[in-house]
Amino acid sequence: MIGEMKAQQEEIELLLSAFDRLVEIPDEERVVFRTLIERKTIPAQSHFVLIGEPTADIGFCLSGLFRLYYTTPDGIEYNKNFCGKNEFIAAYSSLLMKEPAYFSIQALMDSELLVVPFRNFETLFDRHACWEKLGRKIAEGMFISKERRERELLMLSAEERYRLFLGRYQHLENRIPQYQIAAYLGITPVALSRIRRRLT
Structure with missing residues (x-):
């Protein structure tokens, strides 16, 4: 049990280190953040997000591999992206607009995530400016990835x-x-x- 707790703390520090590459998080804010996060196992072929269903969480991939994909009305699937270790994963626009997911996120192998409910993450915005800046940085990264992907498909x-x-x-x-x-x-x-x- 103690070993598991230590391992989880190390994993949370890994996530906070990823945050540090985007914005400086004060020590007191790091303490608050640790209370909001949980570890989640997603077995191979299972979904973290399913198209047409509500989505609630932002994930950080500790291990494994995910695909983000659209499904057409006639059942054809198009992979939007892949997400692996040390990457953020979410149906972000659906979280922002509080609408059902437009695409699915499926584990291609047994995978481990650190997960934060988006509603809890939003409450941090009023606590300290670092969280708003972090949210903007994450959104910017996702926008850049989306625009690059569109250019590749079209050009x-x-x-x-x-x-x-x-x-x-x-x-x-x-x-x-x-x-x-x-x-x-x-x-x-x-x-x-x-x-x-x-x-x-």
Whole structure:
């Protein structure tokens, strides 16, 4: 039990270190934050967020891998992004607008998160300016990622997108099925196979 508590404290410090790269958090605010956070295990193929359902939490990935994906009315899935260790994960616009999620977040392998209820995170904004700044920094990071992704889908060829994927996520290529990579690139698995053969 003591060992588990120590491990969780180390994990929370890891998250606070990630915060420190964005904004300085005073010691008294760190103490308050520790009371709001919990650890959550998401088994492989289970969902952290499900499209059309309410979402409540912001997560920080300790281990494992997630995909963020849209589902069309006829059941076709398009991977929006992947999220792994030391990355923030949330359906952020749904949290801000208090609306059901527009996309799903699924664990591709057994994964561990540190989770903060967004309503609790919002209460911190009135406590200290550092939390408002942190929320802005997280939102800015998500916006930059979204804009970059849109540009790639609209302006680059499938082969160029695959090359970027390899540069950005090379460590994932053999950890996830090829059809998941194809869904991220916006092409069919057959088209991905052709690109891979051409490059090899």
